[in-house]
Amino acid sequence: MTMPSTRGKPLEITTPSDREIRITRSFDAPRMMVWDAYTRPELVQRWLGKMPGWSWAVCEMDVREGGQYRWVWRGPEGAELALGGTYREVVPGDRLVSTERYDQQWYEGEAVGTVVFTESNGRTTLVTTLRYATKEVRDGVLQGPATSGMEAGYAVLDELLASADAA
Amino acid sequence: MDAGRLDATFAALADPTRRAILARLASGEASVRELSEPFSMSQAAISKHLKVLERAGLISHGREAQRRPRRLEAAPLAEANEWLERYRQFWEESYGRLDLLLAELQQSAKKRPRSTRRAATKRKGK
Secondary structure, three states, X not given: OOOOOOOOOOOEEEOOOOOEEEEXXXXXXXXXXXXXXXXXXXXXXXXXXXXXXXXXXXXXXOOOOOOEEEEEEEOHXXXXXXXXXXXXXXXXXXXXXXXXXXXXXXXXXXXXXXXEEEEEOOEEEEEEEEEOOOHHHHHHHHHOOOOOOHHHHHHHHHHHHHHHHHO | OOHHHHHHHHHHHOOHHXXXXXXXXXXXOEOHHHHHOOOOOOHHHHHHHXXXXXXXXXXXXXXXXXXXXXXXXXXXXXXXXXXXXXXXXXXXXXXXXXXXXXXXXXHHXXXXXXXXXXXXXXHHOO
């Protein structure tokens, strides 16, 4: 399937510190609208993580400070992707801070995600910063395999081993 | 792909000692004693980690009665890799759909200007 148009700029991924990954992307809409699309479950389900062959199983979001969220997708052959966390800061149209932990534990510990919404000339830029427990975890997430197959898997492991030695 | 097995794989990979063991085994099979040498850990502690890796199907052991060398098993790691690749696509594709949703919301806001103005002014408090 092809998307009819690409309205936003491409994703930009940077590393502002040794424990963080920052994803920047702008959207052709005012920030309250982007905020709604980000925080209302019925809207979130229409865009977030709709991978082919996968569907939403749970989308619960209690968007207030101290509130919890839980997202579960089901895929082919019983595969499941599930994560959840707690909202730490909720400033509508401005700032959303939440914790993030996957049931699959593909990285160690809990990450903290901060999404900052800024609007200029009717366009909204979203800056999402994910802070991981350690540099090693961050590196593991960031490096992910660039190509599939065992070679990439080994490269990731080599990298992890090297950083474990250095620490 | 089996969800339970993928969970077991990622749980096994979440520990730095176990990742180091896998990295060591990537360069060839090794006995429990050989595996415990680089770590300041007892062979018993290493054996516990090996059991977790074995249960996740990430390693297997040979039949030689004395040494029982551990070796890396490729398939579960390849599955974990596939999973990670999907994660990388996740945001790019999701944001593409968010563009479309926002375009649609903009369209309906133009038809019903009152409801969006309400949402926008509520935040600014003007």
